Amino acid sequence: MTKAEVLTFSSLVGLANLDSLYLVGYAWLFGMSVWISFFGGIIAFRTLPRHQFGALQHKTFPVYFVISILLSSGLLSAWVFKHPDVLDQLTRPNVADVAQVYALATVLLGQASNYFIIGPLTSKTMFQRQKLEKEEGKTYNEPGVFL
Secondary structure, three states: OOOOOOOOOHHHHHOOOOOOHHHHHHHHHHHHHHHHHHHHHHHHHHOOOOHHHHHHHHHHHHHHHHHHHHHHHHHHHHHHOHHHHHHHHOOOOOOHHHHHHHHHHHHHHHHHHHHHHHHHHHHHHHHHHHHHHHHHHHOOOOOOOOO
């Protein structure tokens, strides 16, 4: 049987190293992405009226993307710091450590493009569409509502 250890402040501080922070950040980013994509968004879409769903997404997605950008930036920085040789091998994506850099950079670029480009354009279009529906007195599924 293993011996029980007493939890102390110094043992907690010992857990706060770059490897464990990387793992927590990766788990946070992965869990948040799974929740937003497959659970929270689907539940909200099925539960809320379309205008409320759009308003909810308009408020929650920027927060999600900022957190994702911060986490993926931190993960990419931590990975490069722990594996400095990847900078010399960036042209070899078949090397596992380099592939991780490409994966994290892709996540970062995707989240940043969603936050800075796609999100604002989508919100603008959504609000224009809602305004037009209101002006014409039509619902979204009636023929004749155009942008």
